[in-house]
Amino acid sequence: MVVDRFAADxxxxxxxxxxxxxxxxxxxxIQRGRIDEVSLVRHSIASDIADQFGGASYxxxxxxxxxxxxxxxxxxDKDGIMEVLEGARDIKSLYDLHDFHYDTIKTKVVVDGVTRTFDIVQPKRFRASVNVTRDVSVGADGHPDYNSLVIVSDSVIRGMARKAGIVL
Incomplete structure (x- = not known):
């Protein structure tokens, strides 16, 4: 298991x-990277839109x-995003579409050649997704190789720790 290997190392x-x-x-x-895409996501289809496209009025x-x-x-607007992160600005003042109520704002940032995706709607609960598909070796069975996962996860953890000022 990755956690056990980490403890041993x-x-x-x-x-x-x-x-x-x-x-x-x-x-x-955000500061060092390039913002390539912003997606506003609503996790349901409102009744008026459902009625237009599918004939459902609910x-x-x-x-x-x-x-x-x-x-x-x-x-x-990187400065605007930074203001949202600092709590100095409301997200709605940065991204407001008339009558479109979103739940999530996926922000894709390219940093050091790697695309990172963040949800910036809730500044206190940032979630990141790190796509390591290209970095992980696949075994003969078609599944990721365990040792490769350990190496890649260690690299991701070390990178995040370094940026947060944590010495491992």
Whole structure:
């Protein structure tokens, strides 16, 4: 198991995987990275939209996603996002679409050649997703190789720890 291997490699330290991203890491990614896409997501289909598309006059399970992918780099307001992260600005003042109520704002940031995706709706509960598909080796059975997972997870943990000022 990855947790046991980590403890063995780091003098008995216990690794806990938590879905929260340290605030400083996220700020670093936004400052250094390039914001490529912002998607506003609603995790249901409102009754008026369901009626237009499916003939249903009630809220429908599903999702609506509006993605903004500008060709020009530097399109998105990084300073505004940083103000939201600091709690100095309300997210609704940054992204407000008339009559579209979203639950999530997925923000894709490219940092050091790697795309990171964050939800910035709840500044105190940042969740990051790190796609390691290209970095993990696949075994003959078609599943990720355990040792490869250990190496990649260790690298991700060390990178996040370094950016948060934690020495392992």
């Amino acid at each position: 780091h003098n008995g330290l216990i690794m806990t995987i938590n879905p929260l991203t340290p605030h400083e890491v996220l700020k670093d990614y 809220e429908e399970a599903g999702a609506i996603e509006i993605s903004i992918k500008p060709k020009r780099r530097g399109f998105f």
